[in-house]
Amino acid sequence: MAVTIKDIAEKVGVSVTTISRVLNNRGYISDNLKKRVQDAMEEMNYQPNEIARSLSRKKSNIIGLIIPDVSHPFFAELTKNIEYYAYSHGYKILLCNSLLNKRKEKEYFDLLKASRVDGIILGSHTMGVEEYRSIKLPIVTIDRQITDSIPCISSDNYEGGKLATKVLIDKKCRKIAYISGNLQLNLLATKRHDAFLEQVKANGVEYVVKQTHVNGFNLEDYRKLVHALFKEHPDVDGVFASSDIIAMEVVRECHRLGKSIPDQVRVVGYDGIEQGYFQNCEITTIEQPIKDMGELAVQYLIQQIAGEAPPMETILPIKLLKRGTA
Template identity: 45%
Template sequence: MSTIKDVALKAGVSIATVSRVLNNRGAISEATRKAVFQAMEELDYHPNEVARSLGKQRSKIIGLILPPLTHQFYAELATSIEDAAYRHGYKLMLCNSFFDSEKEKSYVEMLRRNMVDGIIVGSHTGETDYFKNSRLPIVSVETIISDDIPAVVSDNFQGGSLATRHLLAKGCKNLVHVSGELRLRLSSDERAGAFTQLCEQAGVRHHIFEATEQMLRDLNYSEIVTRIFHEIPDVDGIFASSDIIAAECVKTCAALGYRVPEDVKIVGFDGISFSKMFHPPLTTIRQDIPALGLECVRQLLTSIAGEDVQNRTVLPVNLIERKTT
């Protein structure tokens, strides 16, 4: 097993410098920092594994990597995870990834150095090696990192089906679904799959518009929603992949002279607390956010204890009908 002395020799620096890099202390040049991390990677050096091997000590800290908490769904999810962790005697170390792969990688490295007992990941950029190589128990929430990392997700196919069936039952004949970027392999892609399948079975016109990651970061969907009405002026039903996007659809309808729900019926997704405060109150697919938080903490603690966990845990959703349909 490699030692800190081996890392120092390979990187061409002192042991004290390696220690400062590991603990993020003192003035260290970027070139030196990169040299140390490169040496650690080549030597497969993991400083916290020594502490873990001596007495199986626990830090009682969980790392949590999420997209921007400006999105209320992730803010509510973080709150539910923190509450569940606290009730099990754990604290959180929260990291905001902004869907940046380099940021994700640096956070995983930081969490490993700071001796967290495990990581919950709700953000994913498509890269998997740094998660697999972390040698830490990991559970993903509302995203699929890889087939061998446990995931806790809502039943997104059921949610897409409930939303689409509801719009069809209300008489909609020209439907739009606003999804995220389907290339990212998010569990929410199943909403688009259910939408397409049911629309094809019903023989109605249907269209998918993909919102970008930048729109999610900025919480600004005005461009894509405006494009929907310019390209499909006779749209009569919209299934949005988040309540925030659905609220943007309601606002744009008002600006363009469409009446909700008389001209256009709108269904959101998430069931965030503000959805009932929108005007008009939003019909939405409600995810059980407290249950998501509790289950991913339970799964992670089971994994930390060295026990097997389910590869995929799927939680049910339900339709909340309000005034936009």
């Protein structure tokens, strides 16, 4: 049978109200009493009901985090940093993995509201604008711009796309491929593609664009896409991959085909994830400031919880990491 605060009160010899004051840190409580209550809770293995406590203090100190796929290294690193900064400010994270499924995302929003989270950090965007507006909770988005009334944090996707493409053009690549997820999704990352097109067209470089046809981050789909690219365009000598994971698949396929990197094919990735060191081949990449993105997301959410207004749009600088593939 679950231990209740009534049981703790009887054990310590005080009222239930006093135990509630200790749990919620309200009013003056002596250190001696705090220790007696803590000792009793440990001895009786008492587990506080966080939702019930949040009802009494009107604050849960829990932040909801909805991301597309926690197995994707970029979102895994982002989640790690958000959790770190949230915990350092006294908040815990409730993690939701949407897999870019609209129904699943809606169900997670309902769960987070029912769990009385103080706010939501959103890295997934499948619902309509009005659905997000109706949530009535502080929200911060990462790399998704929903409305001008919801704070959004991103890296400079356009500048990153421009810089990656220029690296390949400056290295005299004659036919450059751009490989990405589905470009029809409403993501700020599509600006990388926009910058790519402007650069190759302005410099008269032959190009090809390959994108997935599914809403997800499926490794097998990336492999098929990269395989199809070199089968259909064996003369491609430069690849701008919209993520480091795709860049790794390009390197793997080039090794399989016996194409030397960077002598025959030059590759530039995007994200700057920790896994960018691949089979003794260091991926040249555009690094996103993942730590800064996570820290600002938590900061902006806490500002909203406190009734303050954070910036509505924050674009963080990117950096070229020159490594061995370009």
